[in-house]
Amino acid sequence: MANLSTVSRTELEAMGKKEFLLSLQTMSPEAVKRFKSMRKLPDDLAHELEGYLVKIQQVQTKGPTASKASKKVQKKAPAKVSKPKPAKKQVAAADDNYVPFPDRFKAWWNGTDLPKGKDGSIQQQAKTSRPGAHEPAPSDTLPEEPVDWPDKIRERVWGEDFALPGRGSVIMSMSKAADLQPNDVVADILPGCTGPAKALAAARGMPVTVLLQQEQLDKLTLQKQKMERELAGKDTDDTGPQIDMALLDLGAPDFGIRTFDKLLCREVMCFIPERAEFLSKAAAGLRGGGRFVFYDVMEMGDGPEPDEVVAWREAEPFPPNLWTVSEYTKHLFDARLETKSTSNMSKSYISLVEADWRRVMDGLATDPLPRDGVDALMAEGRIWQSRLAALRTGRIGLVRFITTLRTIRSLSGPA
Numbered sequence: 001m002a003n004l005s006t007v008s009r010t011e012l013e014a015m016g017k018k019e020f021l022l023s024l025q026t027m028s029p030e031a032v033k034r035f036k037s038m039r040k041l042p043d044d045l046a047h048e049l050e051g052y053l054v055k056i057q058q059v060q061t062k063g064p065t066a067s068k069a070s071k072k073v074q075k076k077a078p079a080k081v082s083k084p085k086p087a088k089k090q091v092a093a094a095d096d097n098y099v100p101f102p103d104r105f106k107a108w109w110n111g112t113d114l115p116k117g118k119d120g121s122i123q124q125q126a127k128t129s130r131p132g133a134h135e136p137a138p139s140d141t142l143p144e145e146p147v148d149w150p151d152k153i154r155e156r157v158w159g160e161d162f163a164l165p166g167r168g169s170v171i172m173s174m175s176k177a178a179d180l181q182p183n184d185v186v187a188d189i190l191p192g193c194t195g196p197a198k199a200l201a202a203a204r205g206m207p208v209t210v211l212l213q214q215e216q217l218d219k220l221t222l223q224k225q226k227m228e229r230e231l232a233g234k235d236t237d238d239t240g241p242q243i244d245m246a247l248l249d250l251g252a253p254d255f256g257i258r259t260f261d262k263l264l265c266r267e268v269m270c271f272i273p274e275r276a277e278f279l280s281k282a283a284a285g286l287r288g289g290g291r292f293v294f295y296d297v298m299e300m301g302d303g304p305e306p307d308e309v310v311a312w313r314e315a316e317p318f319p320p321n322l323w324t325v326s327e328y329t330k331h332l333f334d335a336r337l338e339t340k341s342t343s344n345m346s347k348s349y350i351s352l353v354e355a356d357w358r359r360v361m362d363g364l365a366t367d368p369l370p371r372d373g374v375d376a377l378m379a380e381g382r383i384w385q386s387r388l389a390a391l392r393t394g395r396i397g398l399v400r401f402i403t404t405l406r407t408i409r410s411l412s413g414p415a
Contacts, residue, residue: 013042018108019378020045021052026371029056101374102364109357109381149376157360157380161195164266165352168199174264175200177402178293184261187211189282189294190268194220194243201241208241209260211248220245253278255285265294267398270320279335286405292337293402295345299324300397312390315383325399338406346397350388357384 015023024032036049099107106112159167171188180186187209188197197208212220224245248254250272255263263282272278282292299322313320323331329339360377369377390396 012039012045015045017044017048020048022104022108022378024049024052032056100365101368102361105364105377105381106361109361109385147372149372150380153373153376153380156363156377157356159195159356161193161198163191163193163195165349165356168196168203170266170352171196171200171264172203174266174293174295174400175204175262177400178262178264178291180204180262182206185209185259185287186262186264187255187260189263189265190216190248191266192216192268194245196266197243198241201243206242207244209244209246211246211255213250214247217245217247250274250278253281255281257284258287259285261287261290263290263292263294265292265296267295267297269294269296270298270322271316271318273321275321275323276331276334279331279337283335283337283405288405288407290405291340291403292405293400295398295400296323296328297396298322298328298399299395300344301395306390306393306395308386308389308393309395312386312396315386317383322396328399328401332401332403333406336406337403340402340404342402343400344397345400346391346394349398350391353384353388357381 012020027035032049032053036053041049154163155161158165164170175186178186182204184206186200186206188200189211190213191197191210192212194210197210200206201208210220263286269275269278286292297320325342332339391398
């Protein structure tokens, strides 16, 4: 959820009503009033803010009024004993107009209304002051080191050591398409994590090289060193599947010369600026008969892009540069890579993403998040909502390419 006191006018104009209300509810009533006096809002958000302030006022005035009325009754109570009236039925906690964060997030993700009679924009003090109602109780001890919440959220959504949907199943499918053999030397290109390589190495009993950018390599190297220190001195041989990590500089990509039998890559090539050079260097790194199998987001039509695709481009952390299937085929041919087959994987990919997010939403009730974790979850959710919406238009698609190194034969004849 956004911090409304720091967002720009442009961000406010682009903000949806649901997100605006979710952000308001994290603020105290005084902060909301101060925010109203300091910021000029678009008409639709100004209307939502007015309605929210009215609801806050109703909640604040309801309790004191009842209390004063009770005192007046006590002062003016008659001396005679009257027959007691039956006590009014108290409103159950589940019916007090409060919607816990898991339900609010689920409604936001699915684009559905909140439960009937509920208002997610109202936070009552009785709820917010009770630990465990919808957020964990504050800890008395500070963590030893700051939490990288974006990484934590990605692991929570996709699984430990993973950064994309499907966990180990996708790289296993890619290895099958690559016709991976027991003695092959294989590399996983720019996964941003080690989970897929570990899954493949464990299943096939073979080493896998993970090629990473400098920042990713530094982070994962530190994690590996920390794990090795924790295992030092322990009586265990469980060191996990064998993987190697190496640097891949996108400014000057180098896969070596005839180094690998199989190269695998997922959903990152549309973000590589010099992709033609990248393909050429990948082909140079393949041995004879080698295969390069990759997924990438591609243009699937002509003409103006739907609003969902435009919104997706703006939501991505890095601007994507999409090719069509025919453009890819041409560039692959120029790089000495022959296209064996292509498959549109969009539908199965959407199903994988939705399944992982459903699991996250189901777990929020029993494993809640602190404020920083909620913010990171919302940020990750916005990116993936835009990706799914763009894919559902059919204007872009996630396509799998299976390619092989093309052999150039020299022809000779009689002199």
